[in-house]
Amino acid sequence: MVSDLEEREWAANAPDPASKAREEEERIAKKQKEAIARIHAMFANKRASSSRKEATETRRESVANSGGGLNKEKVLKVSWEKSGEDYTAEKLREVFAKFGEVEDVVIKSSRKKGSALVVMASKEAVVTASGNVCGHISNPLLVLPLQACVDMEFPPRSMEPEPSSNLIGAGYQSFEESILKKLQKMLFEVYVVGLIAQS
Numbered sequence: 001m002v003s004d005l006e007e008r009e010w011a012a013n014a015p016d017p018a019s020k021a022r023e024e025e026e027r028i029a030k031k032q033k034e035a036i037a038r039i040h041a042m043f044a045n046k047r048a049s050s051s052r053k054e055a056t057e058t059r060r061e062s063v064a065n066s067g068g069g070l071n072k073e074k075v076l077k078v079s080w081e082k083s084g085e086d087y088t089a090e091k092l093r094e095v096f097a098k099f100g101e102v103e104d105v106v107i108k109s110s111r112k113k114g115s116a117l118v119v120m121a122s123k124e125a126v127v128t129a130s131g132n133v134c135g136h137i138s139n140p141l142l143v144l145p146l147q148a149c150v151d152m153e154f155p156p157r158s159m160e161p162e163p164s165s166n167l168i169g170a171g172y173q174s175f176e177e178s179i180l181k182k183l184q185k186m187l188f189e190v191y192v193v194g195l196i197a198q199s
Contacts, residue, residue: 072147073123074103076130079115085139092116095134095141100125117146 076096080087087095089105096102101121108115120126126145135141 074120074126075146076118076120076126077144077146078118079113079142080139082112082114085136087114092118096129099129
């Protein structure tokens, strides 16, 4: 009798299973809301830092374009092998003077290879110089723009397809034919397997 009374008393004071489940759901919902708030804060911080970076980059670009820095679109990157004739700053000035005014030449050399940065007065001079072969015939210069000009105009390419007959030889055509035969064989096998499965 005492044990029965204790059991009824304990059952009366015991938490309701429905209320336990409700409390568990509330606890989980609270954790999820905290996680969502943390993620929102993290993305807000990333957006703020990226907007700060963009503002900094915009300021740098405006300084570079206003003359406070070097406009990379007016700079040529030049390299050559040391095996033939070597180039000096004066020689490079002479070579690139035929494309436009040369503002500055900075040379960096190693034992095997020479390189230089040539600053031109205009972007047009950079485009013209990078499209031509420069230097001595025995040791030509590799000339590339340091940064590609956005408004570079290239000669228009014709919309007609180039004749591909000279690119595709007999070996390539036989390769295509063998692939086609294999695909036809596989298709036939799939068709036969489908017929067998239906019967």
